[in-house]
Amino acid sequence: MALALAIIVALITIVSVVLFHVHHWWLPENIARNGAAFHNQFMLTMAVTGLFFVAAQLSLAYFLWRYKDRGDARKARYTHGNNTLEKIWTSVGAVLFIGMNLLGYRLWAQARFVGASPGALRIEVWAEQFQYWFRYASPDGSGHFCETNVHLMDDATGNPLGMNLSNPACQKNVVTDTLGVPVNRQVELLLRSKDVIHSFFVRELRLQQDIVPGMVIPIHFTATKVGTYEIVCTQLCGLGHYKMRAFMKVMTEPDFEKWLKQQAAEQ
Numbered sequence: 001m002a003l004a005l006a007i008i009v010a011l012i013t014i015v016s017v018v019l020f021h022v023h024h025w026w027l028p029e030n031i032a033r034n035g036a037a038f039h040n041q042f043m044l045t046m047a048v049t050g051l052f053f054v055a056a057q058l059s060l061a062y063f064l065w066r067y068k069d070r071g072d073a074r075k076a077r078y079t080h081g082n083n084t085l086e087k088i089w090t091s092v093g094a095v096l097f098i099g100m101n102l103l104g105y106r107l108w109a110q111a112r113f114v115g116a117s118p119g120a121l122r123i124e125v126w127a128e129q130f131q132y133w134f135r136y137a138s139p140d141g142s143g144h145f146c147e148t149n150v151h152l153m154d155d156a157t158g159n160p161l162g163m164n165l166s167n168p169a170c171q172k173n174v175v176t177d178t179l180g181v182p183v184n185r186q187v188e189l190l191l192r193s194k195d196v197i198h199s200f201f202v203r204e205l206r207l208q209q210d211i212v213p214g215m216v217i218p219i220h221f222t223a224t225k226v227g228t229y230e231i232v233c234t235q236l237c238g239l240g241h242y243k244m245r246a247f248m249k250v251m252t253e254p255d256f257e258k259w260l261k262q263q264a265a266e267q
């Protein structure tokens with residue numbers, strides 16, 4: 001029985017490693033300019049934690065087999081543990097944990113604490129239970145995001161963000177349910193939430209950021225490949241969380257301008 005259990009534990013370990021290694025269910029292609037660095041950081045974490053996973057599981061299998069009941073009357077021996085070993089693996093864990101944190105921190109800060117470049121396209125992302133809205137200042141790049149008012153918010157009348165539609169600045173703003181962005185140009189997203197905490201995630205951008213009510217959180221990226229990509233919410237935000245998603249359309253600059261004008265004309 002113990003031998004069978006040891007074999008099962010070892011098999012599960014080996015199959016898991018093979019599944020991760022063949023990359024069949026894996027992240028899709030990276031389309032962000034700085035995505036490769038995030039990807040490498042992620043892979044490093046996977047490799048280091050994977051190594052410990054394999055070592056721990058195989059040791060478990062070994063001990064299952066080594067100390068199985070052999071029918072003889074061996075007496076159990078009391079042990080108080082080994083302080084030196086405890087110190088070693090606690091230190092190794094601490095060094096690895098803090099070291100990988102420091103390595104990843106620079107990368108993380110680059111996307112968040114370093115501002116977007118002056119030419120970046122600013123788009124507001126509004127999350128609500130259970131959908132995303134996107135707001136552009138105007139179709140021609142002029143104008144600004146007008147003030148919103150919670151008392152004017154009304155999804156039924158097509159004013160989900162609560163804009164004062166008699167305000168000329170608001171009339172210029174364009175609100176869409178698809179995130180259209182130009183290819184090879186930096187985009188700065190200003191993340192806002194109308195209700196609870198959501199999380200903006202696009203796998204192909206290797207970009208994920210929580211959206212917190214009461215805060216405007218800026219993040220930036222540059223998409224390098226034309227196409228349509230899924231935006232999901234990765235924070236369990238309520239009963240309809242599973243269906244909270246939108247699409248990001250990466251277009252050439254002329255296509256993007258045409259698309260935004262079309263969106264403006266439709267509202």
Ligand SMILES: [Cu+2]
Binds near residue numbers: 198244
């Ligand atoms: Cu959500």
